[in-house]
Amino acid sequence: MLRNLKKAIDLMEVRMEGRLDIEELAKAAYMSPFHFQRMFHMLTGMTVAEYARKRKLTLAAQELAAASAKVVDVALKYGYDSPEAFAKAFRKIHGIAPSEARAPGSRLKAFPRISFHLSLKGDKDMDYRIEEKDAFEIAGVSLRTTCEDGQNLREISAFWGQSHADGTVEKLEKLTEDGITLGVCLHQNPPSSEFDYMIACIADDEAKAKEQGFEIRSVPAATWAIFTIIGPMPGAIQEGFNRIFSEWFPATGYEHAGGPEFELYTPSDASADDYRSEIWIPILKK
Known part of the structure; x- marks a missing residue:
């Protein structure tokens, strides 16, 4: 990689x-x-x-x-x-x-060419498991955004804020028995820098979800690397993604399968130091 x-x-x-x-x-x-x-x-x-x-x-x-x-x-x-x-x-x-x-003596800044080096830090364990899962349906609301110039980072954060404020997240939590919500990156086909981001839940009752105006999307069958994240949001989930891509992928025999990836959020206090969430990444063995 x-x-x-x-x-x-x-x-x-x-x-x-x-x-x-x-x-x-x-x-x-x-x-x-x-x-x-x-x-x-x-x-x-x-x-x-x-x-x-x-x-x-x-x-x-x-x-x-x-x-x-x-x-x-x-x-x-x-x-x-x-x-x-x-x-x-x-x-x-x-x-x-x-x-x-x-002009003589002008001070200019030099930004050097970047290079990549594998660094095995070993200062923190990364708890994960590998699971195979059949295709399933999700229900929620979506946002079309792009990776270009970091636009997705700004828009997704605002999207969550809006969805909490207008009651969308609460409605999604009530559609499931466990109250778990998802943040899902749905990639485009053919691949591009644009993608859909959904705030969603597992669609246990598609008819009820549609009645409430939610979109229904399919997540294909895949082998998933599932990472346990402990810590307050959004910092813990952001650090988790950074470590997965900068440490876990380069150090393992896996590569990204190219399908959707998602964050899993439990309905407890997301600001607590012991808040538990998960990151699901579709993988392939090299």
Whole structure:
């Protein structure tokens, strides 16, 4: 997996001039655009777009400082539609205008090319189990979002807040005997950076769920890696995903199966230190 991500980084450097094609980068990493962007963010803490922007502006600053290139030419070279947009982005990173980069003694920031290294930390156990499960139906409400520029991180958080406020989560909890709700990432076919995120429950009674206006979706049969998460939300679940993608996948003989993945939430106090939740990831043996 890390070797495949390195191939994508190599291609990104070659394609740094102009606009980057997420689908081309994902193909180089042998992943869907969704999983490539998600894996990249989990491992680096930044989106592909953020990384590319910092690298472009690093290279642009080097060119402006070392040569007599025109600002407008450098802006167009690195994919900016106008000198004004380029100048705004440049000042945000470097703290000065592009034209000031040529001045002797100008201080510029350099964002180096990223590299991936496997680190087996071993400071915390990861409790998980492997289960096979037949296909099942879920009921809930959905949001279409995208991984591009971290848009999903902002929109999903707001979606949960809205669904708690308008009573949707409470209605879903009452549709099941155990009160368990799910946060489900439903990937698109063909794969893209867009996906549907559902706040849902297991559809034990599809007719009742439909009467209340909920969507019904199918989750296909799969082999699941199920991780037990202990701690308050949302921090514990976010840390869990980070560890799964940055530590567990690189260190095991499994890869993501490409299907839906979901978070499982129990109806107790989600702010408690001992709150228990789960992350379900569909997997394949390499």
